[in-house]
C-alpha cells in the first residue's frame with residue numbers, strides 16, 4: 343500500500359508544474375507511473391522514490407516525472423471534422439478576414455507526438471486548395487520531452503499510421519522504413535517544434551491566425567483553464583480562430599471569443 347503522503351507529494355508537484363490534476367480518487371493512476379520510476383531509479387518502492395524526490399529534484403528527475411504524468415494520446419486527423427473545416431471553410435474565412443496576409447501563422451499548442459500539426463498540413467492538401475507549403479508557418483509545442491522528441495523524428499509505427507490516416511495520404515507523404523513510416527521531409531520541415539509549458543510560460547501577442555488547443559484543457563481545473571485560455575486569446579490575432587477538442591468549450595471562461603460554426607465543425611473567433 344502506498345502512503346497517502348506519497349501520492350499527495352507527487353500529485354501536488356505535477357499540478358504545480360503542469361496544471362495536470364490528479365484528484366484523490368485518481369491517485370491509483372499514479373501507481374503504474376511509480377512502478378516505472380521505481381525501476382528507472384533502482385529504488386525499492388514508492389516510499390523510497392518519495393525519499394529520493396523529497397531530497398532533491400534534478401532537472402532529469404523533473405523531466406522524467408512530467409513525461410510520465412502527461413497523457414500523450416493522439417492520432418492523425420483526430421475527430422476529422424475540425425481538420426476538414428480548418429482546411430476548407432477555415433482557409434476561405436482567413437482569406438476574407440485577412441486579405442493582406444500572404445502567409446498564415448498556425449499553432450498546434452499541445453502537439454504531443456506530432457500527429458496534429460502533420461494532420462493540419464495534410465488536411466490543407468486533401469480538403470482545401472492544393473497545398474502551398476510557403477503559405478503556412480506551423481508551430482507545434484508540448485510540455486513532454488518524450489512526446490516532442492518523437493514528433494521531431496516524424497517516425498511512426500504501422501499501428502500509429504493506421505489510426506486516422508487515409509491510405510492515399512500515407513502513400514503520398516510517408517515512406518516505409520522497415521516496420522515504421524517516416525514522414526516526408528518537405529512536410530515535416532515546415533513545422534517548428536518547441537517545448538512549451540502552456541501554464542507557466544508566456545505567448546506572443548496577436549501572433550496567430552489559428553490555434554489548435556485540443557484535448558489538453560480537460561486535464562486542467564477551471565482556474566488554470568481560464569489562465570491558459572486568456573493567454574491563448576491574447577495570442578490570437580483579432581478575427582483569428584481557436585479550435586478546441588470535442589467536448590471542450592469556453593463555457594464559464596470570460597474571454598473575447600465567440601462560437602462560430604465552420605463547415606461541420608465548431609470553433610471560436612476572437613473579437614475584432
Ligand SMILES: C[S@@+](CC[C@H](N)C(=O)[O-])C[C@H]1O[C@@H](n2cnc3c(N)ncnc32)[C@H](O)[C@@H]1O
Nearest residue numbers: 360412414416452454485486539540556557558
Ligand atoms: C491528450 S494529448 C492531446 C494531443 C493533441 N492535441 C490531440 O488532440 O490529439 C495532451 C497533450 O497535452 C500536453 N500537455 C499537458 N499539460 C501541458 C502543459 N501544461 N503545457 C503544454 N502541454 C501540456 C501533454 O504532454 C500531451 O501531449
